[in-house]
Amino acid sequence: MFPTPLERTSRSWQIGYQSLLPVAVIAWLLPLLAVAMFSVKPSSDFTGGDYWSWPSRFAGFENYGRVFTDSPMPRYILNSFMITIPTVIGAVALSCMTGFALGVYRFRFNLLVFFLFIAGNFVPFQILMIPVRDLTIDAGLYNTKLGLVLFHIAFQTGFCTLFMRNFIRALPFELIEAARVEGITEFQIFWHIVLPLMKPAIAALSVLIFTFIWNDYFWAVVLTQGPQAQPVTAGITSFNAQFGVAYHMLSAGSIVAALPPVLMFFLMQRHFIAGLTLGAVK
Amino acid sequence: MTDTTAAAPHHSWFHRNRKTITPWLFLLPGILFFSVYVIYPIIQSINLSFYKWDGLGEAEYVGTANYERLASDRAFTVSLFNNMKWLLLYLLAIPAGLFIALFLNQTVRGIRIYKSLFFFPFVISQVVVGLVFTWFYDPNFGLLNGILGAVGLGPINVLGDPALATYGIIAAGLWPQTAYCMILYLTGLNAVDPEQIEAARLDGAKGWRMLWHIIIPQLKPATFIAFVVTIIGALRSFDLISIMTNGGPFGSTRVLSFYMFEKALSEYGFRMGYGAAIAVVLFFIMLFFIAYFLWSMYQDEKGR
Amino acid sequence: EGLSGELRVFSDMSNPAPRAVMEGMVERFGAMHPDLDIELTVIDREAYKTQIRNFLTADAPDVANWYAANRMGPYVNAGLFEDISDLWAEPEFAALASTKGAMTIDDKQWGVPYTYYQWGVYYRQDIFEELGLTAPATFEEELANCEKIVASGRACYTIGSKFLWTAGGWFDYLNMRTNGYDFHMQLARGEIEWTDDRVRETFANWRKLIDMGGFIEDHQTYSWQEALPFMINGDATAYLMGNFAVPHFRDGGLTDDQLGFYQFPVINPDVPMAEDAPTDTFHIPANAQNKEAAREFLRFIVSADNQTLINAGDALGQLPVNAESSVDDDKFLEAGFNMLSNDAPGGVAQFFDRDFSAEMAKAGMEGLQEFMVYPDNLDDILERLEFVRQDTAE
Amino acid sequence: MTGVTLNNVIKKYGDVQVIHGVDLEIEDGEFCVFVGPSGCGKSTLLRMVAGLEETTSGKIEIGDRDVTRMEPADRGVAMVFQTYALYPHMTVKQNMGFGLKMNGYPKAEIEAKVAEASRILKLDDYLKRKPAALSGGQRQRVSIGRAIVRGPEVFLFDEPLSNLDAELRVEMRVEIARLHKEIGATMIYVTHDQVEAMTLADKIVVLRAGKIEQVGAPLDLYRDPDNKFVAGFIGSPSMNFLSGTVTNGQVQIPSLDRTIEVPMNLPAEGTNIWVGIRPEHCRAVKGGAQKVELSEALGGVSYTHILTNNGEKIVIEERGLERMKEGETVTLEFEANDVMLFDAQTELRLR
Amino acid sequence: MTGVTLNNVIKKYGDVQVIHGVDLEIEDGEFCVFVGPSGCGKSTLLRMVAGLEETTSGKIEIGDRDVTRMEPADRGVAMVFQTYALYPHMTVKQNMGFGLKMNGYPKAEIEAKVAEASRILKLDDYLKRKPAALSGGQRQRVSIGRAIVRGPEVFLFDEPLSNLDAELRVEMRVEIARLHKEIGATMIYVTHDQVEAMTLADKIVVLRAGKIEQVGAPLDLYRDPDNKFVAGFIGSPSMNFLSGTVTNGQVQIPSLDRTIEVPMNLPAEGTNIWVGIRPEHCRAVKGGAQKVELSEALGGVSYTHILTNNGEKIVIEERGLERMKEGETVTLEFEANDVMLFDAQTELRLR
């Protein structure tokens, strides 16, 4: 292990390190901690121009309560879920199939198709903006969650395919050969053998895609408007407009918007990190 | 003992060609989606960049006029230049991530929590990061000026100063990006062969020299990915700019992706063709990197 | 009457007070037509500006908010707004005559106004008194006042130019006072070069205020709402703003004794006074489904009673367009009504971003913002604007 | 009935030919082992029989059916992989029954067949476990069980034991021998391991660079190799080869400074030949011109490395109490009868 | 001068003690091999000498320096790892010169030392290559070269050959023996492999569960083990153990239905003992009560597995032309002199 494991270092260095850790974390998260503090301050603190002192009283409940009662925030959050979850399911399903095809079969355009998926995934999405918007409008899907979901599925398929294909590549190919000798059809191989083995990859990818999609802002702005369809990232801007300079509310709103992926991360940490590294490495 | 041979294989066309057909069947939905939403739009965008179109009426073919106009468009130059700044400075996330990863690569109690907390910024939406940093920089009550004031430095208006604003946004972007690189390096460090470190210890390499000669070369895969994701992140930067300055002050924080959006879809933008031309330029910049990534991956694939 | 089906209304009245007004209107209209199913969607005001194009083409409501004059040009030209000249031909619409011009393109009318409001200088009467100042009538007085205010450690004007348009207000007034309404409109139509000496003169006047420290610092980072506290807290003494700001001042704790209003002072006595008075409007999208109900809704909106009600001080706090409506007996509304009726012989402009073409407006306001921060860049800015003018003229 | 016949079988990967026209007949019920150096094409040939690699040209028959172009599943073969290739998410029982289930066999029949295989392989106690909870040897037994269940005509093994440690390897080797005796099916077995090849095979096929060098029963190959390659490949430690020349109807071996008379038809005078002599057929006697370079004592046996005076090396096996020490000079002794001669050019055996 | 001395060396991981007070003296220039079952602490002990594991208590000396708390780099040792641990991003030359470079040697000197090591190991042709482009044996040679270059007083090897295939292993083994002779440094070598241990060692240290069982020259351990563990561990195939009882001053072996008279002081009447007999000391004669279960013919030698009538198993080595076949019944013969006896309780050798 590098650097030298702590157990092998001097006592004073160990103590120094242990005490440096919390300081470093606080410094690192300072901007966020500030927002968290804002979100539990009563509005009177701000009107008094008193931004940085300790909250004069804990107003967390009323601030967060108002986020849910006085704004369309719940609606936006619901939208986010209704966009994110189908996207995750769709993208993972598609990429299981593409990953299987590209990972298991040797055929002429295998690498070409694979590279096309990767390249598409790396493309700056601005180049897709106008045509995708027109396409969505023409299909009557503008300002619908479905429109957003379909696009996200398609775009994420690039990344997911890269991920799945590399994962399947790493599976022992003998498993598939063994099955073929046993007379198991290709589809049965996919369904009964490869898919169960991909469970860890599916979990990791799902968590990852969940955060990607949840945090999307650009496409939310391009393809949706208003609280019927917009996810919370876009919703937060209109929330801000609604509450103007009420920093305690803005802070509470921001934290509410950030919470689901954060929770997701903490609950599924292992998968998440596996996803990040697995997806990109191979 | 002979059951398996009982059924004589029936030679339907599908049966004979199933090894050839199956992969395409599996690829079909993915390719379909991907073509409709990614491949075709790229072509369409390139095509659109030769038209003048306000997004409402009829498009008018104008040849390369949009591109010619780009050459004399100051806002475009500024955006391009800012993109370069993003590209270069965003790369700082890589050494910064490595540094934090090295700092956290210990086994002490609660280190997992610390690692998670350090990773935190990556999980939250860039919109929220943008808001958080906007307040952090606020010339009035921002924490930054509070800190600067405490050490006797004058207040600065980071996002209001065209000379600083872009750097301010990049710094905000580096926050999550560094976290990302950190995780990549942490997993990379896990994969470093302990025997090589031991061999190097026997060889008398310590500290920086160990890092430079033994560890960093072994982290090459992690560095490669960190490089890829950072470049992509830098060129895609949009959310932060949109939230933090909306391109301002007076357009000094625009980058191509933002400018393109502004030209094509924003409140005052009705130049779809022109926007497409900007996107095409961005695309070709990215294509340069994509080609490099694919080339490296191809080398790997060949090596198998 | 037998209005039925669904009526979808998109509105950008997202601030709390206007939002309440909008909801009230829908409610009252709904009560009149119980079989009509009205769906109101309120969209953030800034977001609305970018989204209108999308929903007009893709997902058109039956009624939508927008703005008068040049600002509706692109949609009219693209055939996305319904021609409602028929409505304007109805006798009730005669009372709206004053805004008919702003709603007309190609001799047809494309929407109805529901409110307009004056622009002008809102100032801290109490601080003026404390410093022994009076509301200025000329630019010289203005400058003299400002010098004293600055000397007292305050800024003369607060402004939040992050979203650019507030700077447009300043240019409108300075230019209309320096060169007159007609010149201003020519400039807006792209008939005059930005590098023209007369334009420079406008900027020269502006620069006097900037150089003496008349504006608050860091205004480029604030939205107009974020700039309010400077005036409320007394760090700045005045705000060139539309009348919609008044409820915000009041919410911030300023009483009518503390808050005053004056017309933007004279600069060039040779040009008649002209004012900015943006008109907000309703339109029927060409792709609307229920145009019959939509027309009825527009009739309802412009009716004298409704206009009185929604523009009242406790509602929008703005001016009714219908001549038969009454203006609320609010200090500022009356002052504004008076000003626009009697003291604006030069003409009434809509506003920078509505009079100038979209692209010019964007580039222009950006230049104005830059000028306010770096006045020395003027030559460069004007050259750039001139480039855009020529470019858009093609 | 269900032997395997290869008829001028050829395999090319693109332009690279890796199997050069192999002809081979494996009898019904025979245990045939492929050996050869790494990369010689053992696995490829086996996989061609299985149908996992396409056959470029030639004909493969199983029993009297031409299976050259058949799908693997239709050939009536079962394969056991070096890495076991067990489905990790299924229990032992499911692993064994999976192929039958997918091919639509009725449940009762599957149960019966799995039970039978599990009995043969003594897997009854593990049927509910997943592969991860099994030792290497147990896993390999399951993978053999999976093969048995399908009742194939031919079993194919690709180095099935090389992932096991030495002790288990011995155990499983015995098990496979027993299995072959019990079910009597044709088996083709690829291995690197001398001992496995010698002990399991009815017939060993020695491959080199995609060609068959010799086919025969294990001890026949050991005692009567056709060429230098086979002689050197079979037997451990390998046969020693010394260069020699035919001189006066005898064989002159310069490195030993000795001429031997051999009871066979020698080639023309002056021909260069290789003189092959197995380590166990050599004795070293103290005193002489040869030098002991190294002596590796393993207890019951020592391998003594001897450097002849012209630089050729010889390894001999020593048993008994008296063994040579490093640095001693010795004379090598052997019976002329135990010597094998090979043409230096063609490397073919001279008889 | 540069021998290695361990003095009551103890290693604990947390509360778990894995090395239990080892005392050991390795002479200057000696080749010492650690053997023992997996997990017995061979690697741990070696790494403690290297300084890669901290020593919990006790003292380690190299020459007359106490190195117990020294940094690995300062101990004058070099280590060769099982996985080679070459730096993959450096060429062979850079790999070998890295240690010197880190210690600030002048370029010319590094060049010279690398050239010398490369000559010794015949690596001249590969100096420019990266490890990935080398075969396993070449890699291991580079890793040995890296050790040589630094001119250490003590070489440490942790199973350096176990990642190589059988043939290469033999070759490299000879190479290491030659190297030891050539540079004459003290070497400590960990292995699993019988043959390596027997052939390379001047002194073998047999470890079990963190304790030394016996130390001695290879053939001494083979011929004169102190206990049943060492007797069973050294020698391949392993010594056979049959249970026996002291009866009437003789040893009765029920499985063979035989009583033998042994020339040593037997313990008290009725004591249970183990009778150990090596495979090469046994002969089978046709006819009798024992049954041949399996005969594995390897050419020069056959291993014959015999099941005694009370279920104990015995393996014997057969040479010569006549060998037993499976299913035959035989009688086992051996000299009473070749037998070793062990106490059934303590497993200590009875002499």
Ligand SMILES: Nc1ncnc2c1ncn2[C@@H]1O[C@H](COP(=O)(O)OP(=O)(O)OP(=O)(O)O)[C@@H](O)[C@H]1O
């Ligand atoms: N897909 C392939 N493309 C090209 N050449 C191949 C391919 N697969 C195998 N080969 C070549 O075919 C030859 C035979 O390979 P094969 O795997 O059959 O050898 P083997 O005898 O099984 O070796 P080992 O004992 O190492 O398993 C080798 O030279 C190998 O390089």
Ligand SMILES: Nc1ncnc2c1ncn2[C@@H]1O[C@H](COP(=O)(O)OP(=O)(O)OP(=O)(O)O)[C@@H](O)[C@H]1O
């Ligand atoms: N870091 C550690 N923490 C706790 N126990 C350990 C650690 N490293 C090794 N051990 C234990 O110490 C004992 C000795 O391990 P060691 O690696 O020295 O065995 P070994 O003899 O080299 O085995 P092998 O032949 O398998 O390499 C083992 O029981 C092992 O489980």
Ligand SMILES: [Mg+2]
């Ligand atoms: Mg093989």
Ligand SMILES: [Mg+2]
């Ligand atoms: Mg070990």
